[in-house]
Amino acid sequence: MQTLDIISVNIWHIVISLANLVLLFLIIKRFLYKPVKKVLAQRQAEIDKNYENARQAEQGALNEKLRWEEKMSTAKKTADDMIANAASTAQLRGDRIISDAKTKAEGIVRRAEEAAKLEIKNAHAEIKKELVEVSSELAEKLIKRELSREDHQGFIDSFIDGLGDGDE
Amino acid sequence: MLEIAVGIILGCCALGAGAAMIAGIGPGIGEGNAVAKACEAIGRQPECKGSVTSTMLMGCAIAETTGLYALVIAILLIFVAPNLFVNILLKTIGK
Amino acid sequence: MSFKKFDKFIDFILLTLAIAPIVFIIILQVLTKPESTGITVEGARIYFTIPMPIQPLPITEAQVNSLAVLITIFSLCLYLTRNMSVKKPTKRQHLAEWIVEKCDGLVKNNMDPYFKNFGPFIASILGLSAFSSLLSLFGLFPPTSDINIVGGWAILVFILITYYKFKCGPIHYAKSFCDPPLLTPLNIISEIATPISMAFRHYGNILSGSVISVLLATGLAGLSNLLLGWLPGFLGDFPFLRIGIPAVLSIYFDVFSGALQAFIFAMLTMMYVSGGFPAEDFVARRSRLSKANKK
Numbered sequence: 391m392q393t394l395d396i397i398s399v400n401i402w403h404i405v406i407s408l409a410n411l412v413l414l415f416l417i418i419k420r421f422l423y424k425p426v427k428k429v430l431a432q433r434q435a436e437i438d439k440n441y442e443n444a445r446q447a448e449q450g451a452l453n454e455k456l457r458w459e460e461k462m463s464t465a466k467k468t469a470d471d472m473i474a475n476a477a478s479t480a481q482l483r484g485d486r487i488i489s490d491a492k493t494k495a496e497g498i499v500r501r502a503e504e505a506a507k508l509e510i511k512n513a514h515a516e517i518k519k520e521l522v523e524v525s526s527e528l529a530e531k532l533i534k535r536e537l538s539r540e541d542h543q544g545f546i547d548s549f550i551d552g553l554g555d556g557d558e
Numbered sequence: 559m560l561e562i563a564v565g566i567i568l569g570c571c572a573l574g575a576g577a578a579m580i581a582g583i584g585p586g587i588g589e590g591n592a593v594a595k596a597c598e599a600i601g602r603q604p605e606c607k608g609s610v611t612s613t614m615l616m617g618c619a620i621a622e623t624t625g626l627y628a629l630v631i632a633i634l635l636i637f638v639a640p641n642l643f644v645n646i647l648l649k650t651i652g653k
Numbered sequence: 654m655s656f657k658k659f660d661k662f663i664d665f666i667l668l669t670l671a672i673a674p675i676v677f678i679i680i681l682q683v684l685t686k687p688e689s690t691g692i693t694v695e696g697a698r699i700y701f702t703i704p705m706p707i708q709p710l711p712i713t714e715a716q717v718n719s720l721a722v723l724i725t726i727f728s729l730c731l732y733l734t735r736n737m738s739v740k741k742p743t744k745r746q747h748l749a750e751w752i753v754e755k756c757d758g759l760v761k762n763n764m765d766p767y768f769k770n771f772g773p774f775i776a777s778i779l780g781l782s783a784f785s786s787l788l789s790l791f792g793l794f795p796p797t798s799d800i801n802i803v804g805g806w807a808i809l810v811f812i813l814i815t816y817y818k819f820k821c822g823p824i825h826y827a828k829s830f831c832d833p834p835l836l837t838p839l840n841i842i843s844e845i846a847t848p849i850s851m852a853f854r855h856y857g858n859i860l861s862g863s864v865i866s867v868l869l870a871t872g873l874a875g876l877s878n879l880l881l882g883w884l885p886g887f888l889g890d891f892p893f894l895r896i897g898i899p900a901v902l903s904i905y906f907d908v909f910s911g912a913l914q915a916f917i918f919a920m921l922t923m924m925y926v927s928g929g930f931p932a933e934d935f936v937a938r939r940s941r942l943s944k945a946n947k948k
Contacts, residue, residue, distance in 0.1 A: 417723075
């Protein structure tokens with residue numbers, strides 16, 4: 391069987407090998423790179439999607455947390471308000487009760503004072519009446535003892551004046 | 559006479575092939591230097607081992623080109639040239 | 654259930670398609686190779702010749718083997734990318750993704766960002782070159798030790814280099830040769846020398862491997878004959894020393910050298926294409942053009 395020389399240049403061989411390389415390039419591009427790149431892109435897309443989902447979930451959780459914190463703070467505020475309200479109401483009510491009690495007590499005291507004054511007046515009036523009776527008795531007695539008319543009048547007047555002083 | 563001529567052609571082809579391979583000295587020294595420097599570089603910076611090695615192989619391959627030219631010439635002289643020269647000789651003699 | 658069986662069947666067919674060309678060329682070689690006598694370092698054997706216009710086209714081992722490699726790689730591509738899934742990648746899908754990512758990483762590390770779609774080309778150069786060189790492991794003729802094959806690749810690379818240099822217009826291309834004006838002839842020579850040196854580098858490395866293998870095999874046969882020739886009958890003729898020792902060299906010359914040359918060819922392709930492309934001028938020109946268009 392014939393052989394080629396160890397170095398022999400043949401244009402057709404060169405063209406054929408060039409075409410072979412181009413053909414292999416097309417084969418590899420079409421049958422190796424395209425499917426692999428597709429799968430890699432899909433995987434990348436999936437990873438991206440997962441990341442996006444995770445990010446969204448995190449964002450959601452953060453939002454929820456913020457919302458809860460806000461709620462908590464408002465609840466606290468409400469509670470504080472409530473307590474303050476209750477305290478003020480209680481204060482108010484207590485004050486009112488105390489003031490009521492005070493007015494009532496004042497009323498009682500005034501009534502008692504009035505009653506006492508009335509009593510005193512009554513007592514004074516009674517004493518005056520008694521005194522008048524006593525003095526009239528005394529006057530009868532004195533008259534019996536026969537005193538002068540001037541003396542008599544002066545005596546009674548001074549007596550009554552003295553009573554009037556005591557009445558005031 | 560013809561035998562002597564053919565013998566001279568064959569002998570000179572072989573001598574030429576041998577002389578061509580003297581070119582093997584150059585790439586040998588060059589590659590030795592390159593590898594020595596690469597070893598130094600790796601010793602200095604072991605973390606660069608990969609890139610240094612690949613660069614060194616590249617450089618060695620390029621330095622080897624002259625040696626390979628010599629090899630191709632030698633192979634030509636041994637396996638291709640004798641036939642060619644003897645044919646030329648026979649043509650010129652007219653046989 | 655039947656679908657799954659069918660699936661495995663397709664896998665089997667693809668794997669067979671991947672292995673069959675290699676087996677075919679081995680059988681072809683066993684059937685047609687004449688018994689070798691002594692040291693023979695020859696080019697590819699010619700199966701038959703087709704008459705063509707400029708030069709007759711001999712169909713040689715190199716052509717048949719490179720076609721076999723092409724079919725093998727094609728089937729492997731189909732096999733690796735079958736049943737790809739996003740969630741549960743199988744082992745072969747991992748392999749396919751690894752290949753794609755490695756080639757893209759190489760391109761990304763060594764080339765301008767403009768060439769980000771160069772991955773398949775680099776992958777095809779690597780695959781074709783490495784598989785072709787590794788054919789010598791089976792004792793076949795490696796297509797890369799034929800100057801025409803690697804010459805074709807180098808010319809394709811040269812076309813690519815020139816195409817990307819022309820991107821900035823012919824004036825820019827002509828100007829790139831006159832960088833120091835005195836050195837114009839040298840620049841032209843070095844431009845032409847690029848594909849030649851690439852082709853000869855690859856060819857010479859693989860060829861030297863096979864030449865040294867042949868020399869070693871012959872030498873070991875002679876040595877074996879010398880040392881063990883006294884053994885009676887068949888044993889005396891059998892070259893015992895040829896068992897095992899060439900395998901060690903084969904690891905270097907076939908596997909390491911083949912893979913390294915494939916890598917270097919790809920690296921040089923990337924460097925020349927990316928280095929010849931005037932990226933900054935191109936960007937400047939494009940922005941200038943777009944501005945002019947806006948006006």
